Amino acid sequence: MVGNRAAVGYEPVAMAEPTQAPADTKECCRRTRERWERQIRAYYVSFPVIKDVPCDGCRQILEIRVFGLPPREPSGT
Ligand SMILES: [Zn+2]
Helix, strand or coil: CCCCCCCCCCCCCCCCCCCCCCCCCCHHHHHHHHHHHHHHHHHCCCCCEEEEEECCCCCCEEEEEECCCCCCCCCCC
16 A cells, blocks of 8 residues: 555645736626726725626626725825
8 A cells, every 4th residue: 555646736826916807808797897896986985895796798707896995186285
């Protein structure tokens, strides 16, 4: 009973942090994402907001992430 090879060498690959969200390949997904992000920024008061929503067009699940409101007003005077 020798020769058992331990299954090593399959270390979990650390998720690299992308500099940008993966581009939506389809127009319907992009539009759905933009619509959700707009609504979240308009109605949510606490961030971050992370939601999984189905695309309006192809029903693919999109991960919507909004980390905060975009800077609109310059701080200070
Ligand atoms: Zn879609």
